[in-house]
Amino acid sequence: MNMRIAALGLLVLSPLLSACAGDREAVVASVDVDTTAAALADTASMAPESTALPSAIVHKSPTCGCCELWVEHLRDAGFEVEVRDHAPDALNRIKLDLGVPYGKGSCHTAEVGGYFVEGHVPATDVQRLLVEAPSGKGLVLPGMPLGSPGMEVPDGTVQSYTVELVDEDGDTVPFASH
Structure with missing residues (x-):
């Protein structure tokens, strides 16, 4: 997966997730925690050494x-x-x-x-x-x-x-x- 596309996806989703923060129960209920954790573990090996923003x-x-x-x-x-x-x-x-x-x-x-x-x-x-x-x-x-x-x-x-x-x-x- 292109890491730039993945990073852009996170940037696009961040405001949406923030907007949903007021209804945390609905957000949490709609997320399959095990699947999400597995997906994050799978992508961890693809991540660049440093994903921090530049100073x-x-x-x-x-x-x-x-x-x-x-x-x-x-x-x-x-x-x-x-x-x-x-x-x-x-x-x-x-x-x-x-x-x-x-x-x-x-x-x-x-x-x-x-x-x-x-x-x-x-x-x-x-x-x-x-x-x-x-x-x-x-x-x-x-x-x-x-x-x-x-x-x-x-x-x-x-x-x-x-x-x-x-x-x-x-x-x-x-x-x-x-």
Whole structure:
């Protein structure tokens, strides 16, 4: 079995399993534990040596609260995160050096798995990027859309937004719509 397809299947199922968490009895009742355990044991020998997510380095301003919330979002998704605080000029230089296109910036920039991730990109999109491994430089979510990870508001408002993939030339194409 292609491990990338299996990993993508897990990424797709994770939100569904989380949504079912409120009705645990129904979920548990529908799962044949012996069959599931046997299937997991069979696939253990096919697993790569390390299935851990790569660590991330997040470059941000030391005073940005929404950046800290996004870091927690990444950690909650299983990423190990190193935070590096920078003055604005240094942060802008990092964005330029990594290839974040002009006009596509946000308040923080991460480096993960050989890609950059600019802004409040959902962790599921970062995981998908790592599984699919497209050619390109990384993902951008320009601005700070309400309701994106780290930009949640008490009334639950969520602006629609599109995460974009940056190709090697700096052009962008839609990657995920939320």
